[in-house]
Structures are given as structure tokens and as C-alpha cells.
Amino acid sequence: MSTKDTDQSLITTDVQTGARDRTDRSHDTVVKARNLDVYYGDEQAISDVSMAIPEHEVTAIIGPSGCGKSTFLRSINRMNDQIDVCRVDGDLSFHGKNVYDEDVDPVALRRKVGQVFQKPNPFPKSIYDNVAYGLRIQGKDDEVDLDDAVERALRGAALWDEVKDKLDSSGLDLSGGQQQRLCIARAIAPDPEVILMDEPTSALDPVAASKIEDLIDELVEEYTVIIVTHNMQQAARISDQTAVFLTGGELVEFDETANIFEDPDDDRVEDYITGKFG
Numbered sequence: 373m374s375t376k377d378t379d380q381s382l383i384t385t386d387v388q389t390g391a392r393d394r395t396d397r398s399h400d401t402v403v404k405a406r407n408l409d410v411y412y413g414d415e416q417a418i419s420d421v422s423m424a425i426p427e428h429e430v431t432a433i434i435g436p437s438g439c440g441k442s443t444f445l446r447s448i449n450r451m452n453d454q455i456d457v458c459r460v461d462g463d464l465s466f467h468g469k470n471v472y473d474e475d476v477d478p479v480a481l482r483r484k485v486g487q488v489f490q491k492p493n494p495f496p497k498s499i500y501d502n503v504a505y506g507l508r509i510q511g512k513d514d515e516v517d518l519d520d521a522v523e524r525a526l527r528g529a530a531l532w533d534e535v536k537d538k539l540d541s542s543g544l545d546l547s548g549g550q551q552q553r554l555c556i557a558r559a560i561a562p563d564p565e566v567i568l569m570d571e572p573t574s575a576l577d578p579v580a581a582s583k584i585e586d587l588i589d590e591l592v593e594e595y596t597v598i599i600v601t602h603n604m605q606q607a608a609r610i611s612d613q614t615a616v617f618l619t620g621g622e623l624v625e626f627d628e629t630a631n632i633f634e635d636p637d638d639d640r641v642e643d644y645i646t647g648k649f650g
């Protein structure tokens with residue numbers, strides 16, 4: 373359990389393998405699923421999933437289309453709450469606190485667990501306002517030096533040098549890859565602990581995708597990254613741990629990325645990563 377006192381902060385007052393050497397880091401668990409089931413109406417999308425995700429590492433979630441990868445990701449910051457027919461059973465904890473407890477404020481949770489989506493989705497606002505947005509809605513713009521916070525987030529997203537002279541231009545005027553890095557800057561500005569990424573490079577060209585991969589490697593110095601990807605080479609290149617989901621929302625194997633790609637225990641994982649199905 374981390375020494376950080378994050379549990380209380382969620383509670384409302386109202387109620388080839390390229391994994392880098394991160395062996396010097398703490399491997400405390402930040403997110404833990406225990407017997408997690410997720411349903412859409414009568415259809416089960418996640419089936420009895422248990423896994424412990426270590427902090428300051430990149431965890432990749434892979435598996436064929438429809439196996440529940442995005443559903444699992446959205447369970448972590450309760451984005452599934454926004455889907456009426458969605459129901460969650462079991463336990464999903466963030467630093468030991470079940471995020472589905474009644475006293476957890478989902479908005480506070482999402483401050484700690486930010487998200488970046490498949491398609492870059494900047495707001496139709498200036499670059500500056502895109503990044504400042506999260507701090508303003510938290511009312512933090514009085515507490516922090518906003519210019520400083522915006523610069524820090526843009527530097528953290530490896531975008532500062534490209535945009536520092538046009539912070540008032542629309543975020544929509546940037547290239548696709550720059551827009552995705554702007555979305556990453558927006559996600560890190562409120563200083564989350566975990567960043568969820570749902571296929572963040574699949575809408576980008578290879579050069580822009582490679583920049584995001586390099587950026588993920590830097591982000592993990594400060595944050596925990598959990599990434600859904602269809603690209604197995606990408607999972608192999610950038611992640612420390614890989615979770616393989618298969619149809620029916622079953623977690624078939626979760627291990628160090630090198631083991632998953634070089635010597636998986638489960639034949640179905642071997643079949644999947646060698647392209648026999650999926």
C-alpha cells in the first residue's frame with residue numbers, strides 16, 4: 373500500500389520487449405481488481421477479473437475486439453457510470469479503497485485517474501485554455517500559477533517547444549499527433565497519479581505514434597500508465613506488464629511483458645499473439 377494518503381481524497385464530504393529497466397522503482401499496487409464482473413444489461417463484458425497493477429510502470433491491456441479492454445479501463449475511473457445499462461460487481465480499488473464504495477466521489481477519482489482517448493479530442497478552445505481547463509473547473513486557478521502549470525503540463529507532454537509562441541491559437545489547428553499530446557497535457561495538468569490510455573496512437577501516423585510512445589516512457593517516471601492497444605508490437609515495446617483478455621472478458625494471463633511475448637503459460641495467449649486468431 374502506498375504511503376500516499378489518497379484514499380481519503382476520493383471521499384465526498386457529502387457522502388521485443390522494450391520495457392525499460394525500472395527495477396529501482398517501487399512496485400506498490402495502485403489499482404487492484406478482485407473478482408470484477410461488468411455487465412451491460414444481461415451481457416457480461418468482464419468476467420471475474422483479478423489483477424494488481426503496479427505503480428510507475430506501463431501496463432498494457434491487449435486482446436481481440438470486444439473482449440472488454442475498454443470496459444475494464446473505464447471501470448477504473450468509473451467512466452462506465454455514464455452508461456445506464458452498465459453494472460459492476462466485485463472490487464476495484466485505488467490505493468486500497470474500493471472506488472465503487474458509496475462514499476467515493478467519481479469526480480475526485482477522475483482527478484487522480486485521468487484518461488486519454490483513441491481520437492484526439494481537444495476542446496474548441498485555445499491551446500492554453502485546453503490545458504488550463506481541468507485546473508479551472510477544480511477552482512485551482514486561484515491556488516496555482518496558471519501560466520506555470522500550463523507550461524509544466526505542455527513540457528510534460530513534450531509539446532511546449534512546438535506551441536510556446538502560439539498558446540492563444542486553437543487546439544484544433546494542431547496536427548493529429550500534436551492534438552493527442554495536447555490531450556495528454558490536459559490530462560496531466562491536474563496532476564493525476566494514473567493515466568488511462570485507450571488506443572492513444574491508433575488514429576495517428578507512425579511518426580506521431582512513435583513520439584507518443586517515447587512520451588509514455590517519460591510519463592511513467594511520474595505517473596502510472598495503463599494502456600489499451602491493438603498493436604502487439606507497441607505493447608511489447610513500451611509496457612512492463614501485459615494483461616491478455618480474451619472473448620467473454622476473461623483475463624487469461626497477466627505477467628511481465630517479456631514472459632507474455634516470449635514464453636506465455638496459456639496456449640490461447642500464444643495463439644493470439646502469433647496471430648492464429650483475433
Ligand SMILES: Nc1ncnc2c1ncn2[C@@H]1O[C@H](COP(=O)(O)OP(=O)(O)OP(=O)(O)O)[C@@H](O)[C@H]1O
Nearest residue numbers: 412417435436437438439440441442443444455457
Ligand atoms: N455502451 C455499451 N452498451 C452495451 N454494450 C457495450 C457497450 N460498450 C461495450 N459493450 C459490449 O461489451 C463488450 C466489450 O466491449 P469493449 O468495448 O469493452 O471491448 P474492447 O475489447 O475494448 O473492444 P475493441 O477492441 O473492439 O475496442 C462487447 O461485447 C461490447 O459490445
